Amino acid sequence: MREDDGSDLLSELKAEIEEVQAALGSSEKQAFAEVLAGFETLARKTVESKRAEGYQFLIEEVRALIDVPPPPSWDGVIALTEK
Numbered sequence: 001m002r003e004d005d006g007s008d009l010l011s012e013l014k015a016e017i018e019e020v021q022a023a024l025g026s027s028e029k030q031a032f033a034e035v036l037a038g039f040e041t042l043a044r045k046t047v048e049s050k051r052a053e054g055y056q057f058l059i060e061e062v063r064a065l066i067d068v069p070p071p072p073s074w075d076g077v078i079a080l081t082e083k
Helices: 008-028 032-045 051-067
Strands: none
Touching: 008 032, 032 051
């Protein structure tokens, strides 16, 4: 998969990556409702893959940020406390 062969799978992965980047871009602006909507959409689209678990984790983290917003100086880092 080093080059774009035009396959449906590669196109779908590229689109998914763009959606992730858009959601993460919204987090830089602390637009957490947008971030949440983006990750919820991704979780629904990938419900039958292992990636959905990662999106669910991010959804939970974003909900926590909505409940207790970080300071304006927040650098976007999420502290992982479990393995």
